[in-house]
């Protein structure tokens with residue numbers, strides 16, 4: 001399975017993560033048919049934002065509401081690891097509850113994408129997916 005993302009959207013996500021470093025940035029991925037067409041930057045409401053992230057529930061609520069009223073559905077989320085590789089932490093896995101969601105992680109050496117699956121090879125929760133820029 002490949003994860004497809006619009007070039008402009010990926011550029012916006014990279015810029016958001018760079019602007020918020022050294023804190024972790026986070027946001028939502030919106031699109032259709034497995035292709036991310038836009039993103040929404042969300043406030044990181046974690047207590048320790050240098051090492052963790054928690055998407056502002058208000059952003060999730062707004063995205064759900066937008067999708068119900070004809071907007072783009074949510075396909076997943078992104079967050080950054082400003083000084084670590086783009087590999088999911090155990091805490092990331094514990095929080096990855098939405099099966100089928102794609103997690104885009106921007107690490108210190110670039111980004112990688114993972115899909116949330118039952119019994120995945122990574123922490124029992126994720127599998128790696130390739131990224132195609134469209």
Ligand SMILES: [Zn+2]
Pocket residue numbers: 079080081087088089092105
């Ligand atoms: Zn993480």
